[in-house]
Amino acid sequence: MIEIKVLKTTGKAAGKMEVPESVFGCEYNEALIHQVVVAQLANKRQGTKSTLTRTEVRGGGIKPWRQKGSGRARQGSIRAPQWIKGGVVFAPKPRDFSKKINKKMKVAALRSALSQKLRDGDIIVVDKFELAEPKTKLVAGILGNLKVEKSALLVLDGYQPDVVRAGRNIETLSMTDVALINVYDLVRVNKCILTKNAVKTLSEVYAE
DSSP states (O other): OEEEEEEOTTSOEEEEEEEOHHHHSOOOOHHHHHHHHHHHHHHHOOOOOOOOOTTTSSOOOSOSSOSSSSSSOOOSOTTSTTSTTOOOTTOOOOOOOOOOOOHHHHHHHHHHHHHHHHHTTOEEEESOOOOSSOOHHHHHHHHHHTTOOSOEEEEESSOOHHHHHHHTTOTTEEEEEGGGOOHHHHHTSSEEEEEHHHHHHHHHHHOO
């Protein structure tokens, strides 16, 4: 087991808690994390863009002028790519960009990312993240108390509408439910703020 500090939203200590080494003490596997992130971004792509080739553009069936004698360059169709309103060369067509990643690979990558964040001191655990009222300045004040100056991911245990409403106006803050946490959201930020209950959930779900 690994012992980590727990803070209050005021920045003061609130005790300590133990987390399993199988989740927060894994070796850093950069290649695996890269593979999972690439797959995750690829799976977000719609792949719906489409333009017309010269065979699909309407018109252009007749040769615009005779081959020789006109003094102009020879042309075969007014729908050739060099013409205005002509077809597109190597036109993009709908395609599937998705990549398959095994569940065990996703879990291993998440463990590796969490472990490295903890080793680098970029994981902050708070006893709870609650607001008296849904005000952005309250969330900004908490981030200041926790000394979060750059981008951060706030992982909540369950949906908290007041926190989401207040925090979504902060450009550098991303928020997610612990059930939806993923490797890309984790590695793209400098700090990861976890509630105590979120850490417990991660420990129960991803422990070996």
